[in-house]
Amino acid sequence: MKNSDLSTKCILKVVVTLIISFFVNFCYAQQVAAPDSTGRTNEFESLTQQLIQDGFDQEKTKALFANKTVCFDPGGVSLFFIHSESSLDYDQFSSQKFIANAQKYMVAHKDSLDKAQEEFSVDKTIITAILLVETHLGAYLGNRTVINTLSTMAALTNRSLAERVWQAIANNKKPERANFDKKVDQKSRWGYDELKALISYANREGLDPVAIKGSYAGAMGIPQFMPSNALKLAMDGDKDGRVDLFDHDDAIFSVANYLKHYGWKSGLGRQRQHEVLFQYNHSNYYVDALLKISDKLK
Secondary structure, three states, X not given: OHHHHHHHHXXXXXXXXXXXXXXHHHHHHHHHOOEOOOOOEOOOHHHHHHHHXXXXXXXXXXXXXXXXXXXXXXXXXXXXXXXXXXXXXXHHHHOHHHHHHHHHHHHHOHHHHHHHHXXXXXXXXXXXXXXXXXXXXXXXXXXXXXXXXXXXXXXXXXXXXXXXXXXXXXXXXXXXXXXXXXXXXXXHHHHHHHHHHHHXXXXXXXXXXXXXXEOOOOOEOOOOEOHHHHHHHOXXXXXXXXXXXXXXXXXXXXXXXXXXXXXXXXXXXXXXXXXXXXXXXXXXXXXXXXXXXXXXXX
């Protein structure tokens, strides 16, 4: 009988522990993703408070995340975790069709390209090659709401929200769970920094951050700058007093300034050109494609 009593007590302890654990996790999840005053679940409550603590205007920040357009986007952000640079077809941009389009672009924007080349000592063929590969010279800018992408990424410090992104990835495309968790840890901090830069950039330029569209990773405009680069390196190419990455003159000057910042100058050898371009996109395949396009445009 003593052994039986002992077994019963052990089972009860396990059951009680599981129940307590369940309710603790449940309450925690409810706290970070609780309904707001309108009954809408607000996954960004903690993020909102963090931004306010970091110096962003309280009233404006709360109003921003109360906007019904701003929402948690696990489906969109899941693309970030299954993207494979090696699967992209950069060779297509060296085809006759794309080179012809790039040549037409260089004629249409000759003044801006010539001025950028002169001011920043960056080859106009390289500038054009980047814009061609990034957005087909402005034809494909991305349709993701950038603030949703970056806010969702930043919110993944919460495990229950990270789990929702994990569940949004198709089973046949899921990475190793350990790799996913590691990337979540890295990119949630990165996402928060980019979110702060996006809001700061929008405030500086008088833009509505909710209206800015971009890629699945949060890159925006014709040159596909991340907000931190837009804040630091984007340029007013047409001298209208605003930096607008959806404007061709500003995009051209911004790319030139970016490359100059990372060491581009006249007379660079091929290896050093490769190293500078690698800063734009950490892919040797991407860089080789840019240099090949540039050669064809000269």
